[in-house]
Amino acid sequence: MSSATLDSVACCGPLAAPVLSDDEAAATAELFKALADPARVRIVNLLATAGEPVCACNLNEPVGLSQPTVSHHLKKLVDAGLLEREQRGKWAYFSLKRDAVEKLAAVADLKGVCC
Numbered sequence: 862m863s864s865a866t867l868d869s870v871a872c873c874g875p876l877a878a879p880v881l882s883d884d885e886a887a888a889t890a891e892l893f894k895a896l897a898d899p900a901r902v903r904i905v906n907l908l909a910t911a912g913e914p915v916c917a918c919n920l921n922e923p924v925g926l927s928q929p930t931v932s933h934h935l936k937k938l939v940d941a942g943l944l945e946r947e948q949r950g951k952w953a954y955f956s957l958k959r960d961a962v963e964k965l966a967a968v969a970d971l972k973g974v975c976c
Contacts (some may be wrong), residue, residue, distance in 0.1 A: 889968060893909030900924055901934050905943065905957065914947055926972035 881889065895904055903924050908915055920931050935955055938944045943961045947954045 869970055892941055892943075892965065892968065895937055895943060898934065898937075900926055900930070904931070904934055904938065907957060907960070908944065908957050911956075914945075914956040916949075917953045917955060920955075 876918060896905070907920060907923055917931060917935060918928070920935075921928050924931055924934075926934075935944065935946070935953075939946050939955075943958060943965070944955050945958050947956070
């Protein structure tokens with residue numbers, strides 16, 4: 862995993878920016894790569910609508926995947942800077958990072974730039 866992956870959300874540039882630096886383009890691509898899997902999109906959706914941190918053990922059934930596979934996807938989303946992980950005893954709870962959600966919305970905002 863590259864250091865760009867760990868800081869993807871912090872380093873992203875808005876797609877509507879006049880110019881993206883090489884670093885901004887790479888970080889933005891890493892962010893979209895983290896969301897390029899339907900299971901990860903479903904996990905983000907579940908966490909966005911939960912209202913509170915969700916135990917990883919409660920994601921298997923709604924996502925329809927085994928625990929190791931869900932854990933793999935959660936790690937990818939944490940590494941991309943989209944999720945926070947909180948250890949509570951032997952269970953891990955996940956939530957969306959507020960600043961990551963705001964940054965993602967800004968990165969993807971293309972209103973008024975074309976068409």
